[in-house]
Structure formats: structure tokens, C-alpha cells
Amino acid sequence: MKLDQLAYAVIGSARIPEWRDFAVKVLGTMTEDGPDGALYLKYDEWHYRVLVLPAPDERFVAAGWSVRSRAAYLAALDDAKAAGLTVEEGGAEECDVRMVKEFFRFRDPNGTDHEVCWGRTMSAIPFVSPAGVSRFVTGDLGMGHVVLPSRGDFEECLGFYENVMGLEYSDFFGRRVGPDGKQLRGYFFHCDNARQHSLALIEAPDPTGLIHFLVEVGTLDDVGRAMDRARDEGAPLVRSLGRHVNDSVVSFYLESPSGFHIEYGFGGEVMDWTDHEVRNVSYGTHWGHEWQPGYASEVPTSKPGT
Ligand SMILES: [Fe+2]
Known part of the structure; x- marks a missing residue:
């Protein structure tokens, strides 16, 4: 299949009030209450x-x-x-909640559900960040990216993303880590737009089914101010400021109310795939992205040899 963009993420949570607060005060998105207790996070011209x-x-x-x-x-x-x-195929009620004309869902070999939709709903309200974020970088690039944990057959899942979902490899890493020399792999995929990756699969577990999603903002100051807000609001810092190798994003990571992490970054590379060579990036980060105390990492982030 041919997918244009990662348009949205659906989260299930028992902590909707916490999400509302976190979205407005830390992330800087707008929010709107939906039917039956749902919550929309809006950060561009789309409804959510x-x-x-x-x-x-x-x-x-x-x-x-x-x-x-x-x-x-x-x-x-x-x-x-x-x-x-x-x-x-989604029923009328589910389409209403998602504010799409039609969608269907399927499960990948990893147990992650995916939805494909058309006819999303524009918002009548202009986006104005309640926290003063200049803008979120979305448009044709999509909402950001999701990084999924591996819960099944890693190779089978890679094949599924490539051959069934029609995603293309952006790059990957795989190296031996730890005293037992365990192979740890991460694969990054893009769909039919210029965002460096919209989905990644990492050979690491996560009980919520998501390692993190990325939101990208317009300026470095937007990132710095979000770090200040996270500190002021008591949102736990997971990884310090750092710069990724593959998509060049300068970002930090914080813990969401649901426990999985959110990458909050700036400066993602806008790709021209014409002459792109799929690379083994071998490590994740040029500098920074230090895991904070209490957040053990299974994922190699440091420079080679460390
Ligand atoms: Fe990321």
C-alpha cells in the first residue's frame, strides 16, 4: 500500500485530565474534549x-x-x-471520533494496530499555542514519528513494514551491546513524504506498546522553553538535550502521563529521497541524549566504543 503520512496517533489512557494539563502546559498544544471522554491534541490546521x-x-x-x-x-x-x-473497517461512531470519512485497521506481526484513513477534518480554529510555541512542524511531513518496541519476530515485522505497508528503509543500526554482546537493532522507515522517518522499530520492550512519539517544533527556542516548562510542571526528563544522527533533530525526551516517552525536537532533516543511500548509522546520537537517573536504556545512543 502507499501511505502519505503518519497523520495521527491514538492513545488509550486512564489519565485524561493529566493528559489535558500536560498537553497545554508542557507540550504547548491546544486541546478539545471529544465524545465520550476523548481528548484531542491539536497542533496545526487539522482538528487533532x-x-x-x-x-x-x-x-x-x-x-x-x-x-x-x-x-x-x-x-x-x-x-x-x-x-x-x-x-x-471502522464503523460510523469510530469514524466520528477520529473525524475521518473512512478508515480501516489491521495488526502488524508485532501486535501494533495501524489505521489507514482518508477525509480528515480541518479545524475551524486557527492554531495558537497556549504556551507560546511558534509552530509545530507537520503539514505533508505528518505528525512526527512513532518508535515501536519489538514484541514479536523482528525480521518478520521489518518485512511487513516494507512489503505490506509499503514503507521504505531510511536507515538502521545494529550492534553488540552489554557484557553478553547482545545484538541490538533499530530500523527506521519513511512513507511517501520528506520526513526522515515516520516509524521505527527498536529491539526493546515497552509495556505500553510505544517507546516514544516525536513532536517537532519550529525553533530551538521552542525546545528550550519546553524543557523549562517540563521542569516547572514536574514532567520527568528522560533524556537530556542531544542531536540525532539520522534525522539531525535536536531534542530532549520527557515522560508522558501514560508512561511512554515523547521526543520534543527541532530541525528535522527534510529529505530528498532521489539519491538517498540507506545507511547503517551505527549509533543514534552525535552528542547529548543522556539517559537520566531511573531511566535505564536498552537502546544504544552513545558514540561507538562507549
Ligand atoms: Fe525519535
Whole structure:
């Protein structure tokens, strides 16, 4: 299938009030209450980019991918069926909550649900950040990226992303870590836009089903001010400021109310894929991104040899 962008993320949470506070005071997004206790996080011209649904516990519900037309949607649906996937088309109520014309969902070999939609809803309200964020970098690049934990067969999942979902490799790492020399791998994928990666799969567990998602903001000052707000609001810092190798993002990581992390960054590379060579980036970070006390890392982030 051909997916245009990572349009939205769906989170299930028992902590909707905490999410509302966190979104406004720390992330700097607008929020709007949805039907049946749902919460929308709005940070551009669309009605939302993150949908938080009431749930008994904290979990990643789905990655939402958009295509541009009904014809493209039907083609993606055909592809999913032809690949033998168990496909479930969203009912009217679910489409209403997601504010899309139609969507279908399927599960990847890792147990992560994906949704493909068309006909998203624009917001009538101009985006004005309640925390003074200049802007969130979205548009054709999508909402950011999701980094998924590996809970199943890693190789099978890579093949699924490439061959069934039609994602393309951006880059990868894989190296021996720790005293037992365990191989640790991470693979980064892009869809049909210039964001360096919209989805990554890391060979590490996470009980909520999500390692982190990225929000990208317009300036370095937006990142610095968010660090200040996180400190002031008591949102735990997970990783210090640092710069990634593959997408060049300067970012820090904080803990969301659901426990998974959010990468808050600036300066993502806008890719021209024409001559791109898929690289083994071998390490994740040029500098910084130090894990803070209490947050053990399974993921190699430091320079080679350390
Ligand atoms: Fe990231």
C-alpha cells in the first residue's frame, strides 16, 4: 500500500485530565474534549494530531496513516486484503471520533494496530499555542514519528513494514551491546513524504506498546522553553538535550502521563529521497541524549566504543 503520512496517533489512557494539563502546559498544544471522554491534541490546521481515548490502563492504540483520496483508500484496502490481513473497517461512531470519512485497521506481526484513513477534518480554529510555541512542524511531513518496541519476530515485522505497508528503509543500526554482546537493532522507515522517518522499530520492550512519539517544533527556542516548562510542571526528563544522527533533530525526551516517552525536537532533516543511500548509522546520537537517573536504556545512543 502507499501511505502519505503518519497523520495521527491514538492513545488509550486512564489519565485524561493529566493528559489535558500536560498537553497545554508542557507540550504547548491546544486541546478539545471529544465524545465520550476523548481528548484531542491539536497542533496545526487539522482538528487533532493525537487522540487520547479513555481506557482502563495506559496503552498505544494505533498509528493513524492517511491517504489523499477515496481511490487511494480503496487501493490500500485492496492491498491489505490481498496480503491476507484481517482488516476491520471502522464503523460510523469510530469514524466520528477520529473525524475521518473512512478508515480501516489491521495488526502488524508485532501486535501494533495501524489505521489507514482518508477525509480528515480541518479545524475551524486557527492554531495558537497556549504556551507560546511558534509552530509545530507537520503539514505533508505528518505528525512526527512513532518508535515501536519489538514484541514479536523482528525480521518478520521489518518485512511487513516494507512489503505490506509499503514503507521504505531510511536507515538502521545494529550492534553488540552489554557484557553478553547482545545484538541490538533499530530500523527506521519513511512513507511517501520528506520526513526522515515516520516509524521505527527498536529491539526493546515497552509495556505500553510505544517507546516514544516525536513532536517537532519550529525553533530551538521552542525546545528550550519546553524543557523549562517540563521542569516547572514536574514532567520527568528522560533524556537530556542531544542531536540525532539520522534525522539531525535536536531534542530532549520527557515522560508522558501514560508512561511512554515523547521526543520534543527541532530541525528535522527534510529529505530528498532521489539519491538517498540507506545507511547503517551505527549509533543514534552525535552528542547529548543522556539517559537520566531511573531511566535505564536498552537502546544504544552513545558514540561507538562507549
Ligand atoms: Fe525519535
